[in-house]
Amino acid sequence: MKHVTILVPKGHFSVVNIEGTHHIFSWVNQWLAQSGRSPYFDIQLAGLSKPALQSTGLYEINPGRLISEVHKTDLIVIPAVHGDIDQVLEDNRPFIPWIINQYKAGAEVASLCIGAFLLAETGLLDGKKVATHWQFANDFRQRFSRAIMVDDKILTDSDGVYTSGGAFSFTSLLVYLIEKFQGREAAVLAAKSFMIDIDRNSQSPFILFSGQKEHHDDAVLNAQKFIEDNFQERVTVDDLASKFGVGRRSFERRFKQATSNTVVEYMQRVKIEAAxxxxxxxxxxxxxxxxxxxxxxxxxFRTVFRKITGLSPVQYRNKYAPQEVKKALLSK
Structure with missing residues (x-):
């Protein structure tokens, strides 16, 4: 039996992450029981206090235990915690040494959505690929430069540390873990029961590109604005470097450092976002x-579009076009 500890953080925690994880893992136990087998997941909620009241005042959860009462666990699940990240990390700092000690003792750790920020505070993501909600990817990069952000991925798996992408994509990680622990049959049945798109590995189709502008390099900011205002034109890196009075090599270095994209990648992303x-x-x-x-x-165009969105232009149009357009396409 695998002992699972779902954390109940302080602040505006994700009830959906907590209840959803408990629900889906409990379903596996029920399926096993119906098949004449013993339950696999021993699930408990653990927090820093009893009860745990959301900072919004909307929900209250009563963890079965405090983390000080959990001496050994096999899998730790960290839900998303919303709000000011600095405050979130400060309020939940007591979790950090406990998570580290449990990992050293053999536990695996999974973060859901922006729960990755709390997991990253432990240092367990240093040198590892990490997924989180695409809206928070650049903030994560700035805070935790030793981790390898892969903002297009639905989930990552490295040395017993798992992360998932944004919002409800946490269900994809749960199905992945079910397959890892209980096999393909259990994963497929869970995916069908909860109507989860099994084996989906990218959140690229959902990403809205707005560019990283939370920096103070005026030349790069001006270049970003120029690219966005003139995306229909053919603009080269040399053109931009010359226009803003910076040597090409220096400009490329500063642009990548400020935006996490090369100049060419940024131009491609702006064009594809417009498309x-x-x-x-x-x-x-x-x-x-x-x-x-x-x-x-x-x-x-098709190659770059698929690289950025994970879909072909036709697939994207068919998926996201207005209803009247879809009807017209279907009638042809």
Missing amino acids: KKEFEKAHKNVSEVMYDVGYSDTKA
Whole structure:
């Protein structure tokens, strides 16, 4: 039997993460019982106080135990905690040494969504790939530079440390863990029962690119604005470096440091974001949108679009176009 400890943090914690994890793992136990087998997950909630009241005042959870009463566990699940990150980390700092000690004693640790920030405070993500909600990826990079942020991924798995992407993608990590611990049959049945898209590995289609502008490099900020205002035009790195009076090598280095993207990647992301918006609202075909955002090579456009979104232009249009557009496409 695997002992699972779901943490109940202080602050505005995610009730969905806590209850959802408990519910889905409990379902596995019920399925095993129906199959004449013993339950696998021994699930408990543990916190810093009893009861734990959300800072919003909306919900109260009464953990079965305090973490000081949990001397040994096999899997720790860290839910998302919302609000000011500095305050969140300070309020929940007592969890840190306990998580570290449990990991050293053989426990595995999983963070859900922006629970990755609390997990990263332990240092257990240093040198490891990590996923979190795409909206918080740049903030995470700035705070925890020793971790390897992969903002397009739904989940990561490294040395008994797991992370999941944003919001309800935590269910994908739970299904992944069920398969790891109980096999493919259990994972498939759980995915079907809870209508979870099994084996989904990217949150790229959901990412809204707005650019990293929380920095103080004026030349880079000006270049970002120029790229965004002129995405339909053909602009080169040399053009930008010259326009803003910076040597090319220095400009490229400063741009990557400030935005976490190369100049070319940033230009591609801006163009593809514009293309996504067109597909979401307009009746234009792929070629029309391609030309509108400054591409003339169909293969290049499709390659970059798929690289950034995880979908082809046609797949994206069919998925996110307005209902009337979808109906028209289906009638053809």
